Amino acid sequence: MSARIDLVLVLLLAGLVAPAGAQDVTTLKKDMIGQWELATTDRSKTCVVTMKGDTTPQGLRLELEPACATALPFTKDIVGWSIKGLGDIVRLQDAAGEAVIDFTEVETGIFEGLRTNEGVYILQNLAAARSLAKSMDQMIGDWSMVRGNGQAICGLTLTNTDAGNDNFQVFLKPKCDPAVAAFNPTSWRLEHGQIILMSTKGETWQFEADDNAQWRRVPDSADPLILLREQ
Template sequence: MQILRAVAFAVAALLAAIGIAHAQDATTLKKEMVGQWELSTTERSKTCVVTMKGDAAAQGFKLELEPACKSALPFTKDIVAWNIKGLDIVRLQDASGESVIDFTEVEAGIFEGLRQGEGVYILQDLAAARSMAKSMDQMIGDWAMVRSNGQPICGLTLTNTEADQDNFQVFLKPKCDAAIAQFNPTQWRLERGQIILMSKSGEVWQFEADDNAQWRRVPDTADPLILLRQ
């Protein structure tokens, strides 16, 4: 009987500790979310500034949406408050406390949320988002694909012309290497620090910036493919 009591006591203590840890996680996340955030489509063609506050509101905490939000992202017209649900869900909610969109953190300071029938939306720190926008603007223009020996094998132009909701148009120049011409990318985007090139068939090539201010295709190979700004 004493053993059973000891086990029960240990289980209760463990559950209490887990509950405290969960409460601390939610409290920490709440503190981290107070401030200005950018709510946007994945490629940032439509954006909205959300200011999350720590003041209590009905069903959650107060927030402010910039006036342009309702035209840029119509679903935001229903958002009146925000809250933390569970351990790691940031909820933008309506007046009844129901979710308009739920976000989970996918990397430090970047949250993703899905609205059925619409697609994925991004919530990220406003300053970081504007820094990324500046980076994306710097991507627009002419590039060359080269091999590790520096030999150019193709030229391409990244544009800021929308191809669809998430991507922009890219154009190959004449006389490209056969492998590049076969891939024939038609769309691109900047996503989580990578240049993403996509073909009509759905094939995807990813490039990451290296320490030499150039972009290497990943995963790396013995004869890497490199993007250089012209």
């Protein structure tokens, strides 16, 4: 074992192999090249950032669409990007190389950054962000909650009004089934292909799309609950 360690040390000193962290930096740098959406958590303000792999005196090259400065004023200071930490931080930086905002990956392809006194911002692959936005837009509107036999037990409206923490407001209509009224969801979100309804008590109901273009509550039961979009 000691001979193997000595060999690795020799190779490291000779520059013939890279330490594990260096490989992480290389991988993340490669993955970040392309177009990204920089946005507030509710996507009310967005900005397209194009990250490139070539080096400039201010870091790796990037381009911001012209509307960025108006939508997100702090982006005026961004002139480049780099990978920091142990290869796990994506930094959007100013001309001095200082962080304008640092991002860390919270889900595959989704990065989160915090600016003091401003809040959290999301950096996400542009195509994925626009696909999610389109899916969200399709969810907004009036829905009926029905049992497996087709009996309607509640009406509800999914909105795009920000409810905080990447959630949006939902409103129940009058005369809902007592079980739904007791649950009383006040917010919702679309996550990993599921509609998630949430109450102020922290309870959640998850619904997944089935083969009949309906959304069934999961886990399934003998008396399922189904969400149907009202026409």
